[in-house]
Amino acid sequence: MVDPTSDLGEDIDEADAPTCANCGDPIVQSPTHRVVTWVEDGRVQHRHFCSDDCRDAFAE
Numbered sequence: 080m081v082d083p084t085s086d087l088g089e090d091i092d093e094a095d096a097p098t099c100a101n102c103g104d105p106i107v108q109s110p111t112h113r114v115v116t117w118v119e120d121g122r123v124q125h126r127h128f129c130s131d132d133c134r135d136a137f138a139e
């Protein structure tokens with residue numbers, strides 16, 4: 080059930096949550112959430128990780 084009054088990003092549905100680029104887990108209100116950004120072809124790219132460990136383990 081969707082509650083239209085909770086639209087402040089505090090109740091993120093798993094379907095809307097970013098997923099870890101390394102392990103694929105949905106990242107919901109994770110205090111260890113890491114976002115890596117870079118510019119490619121003039122556009123800003125994002126990659127989400129659930130933790131520093133996953134960020135370090137990810138091999139491009």
Ligand SMILES: [Zn+2]
Nearest residue numbers: 099102129133
């Ligand atoms: Zn992960």
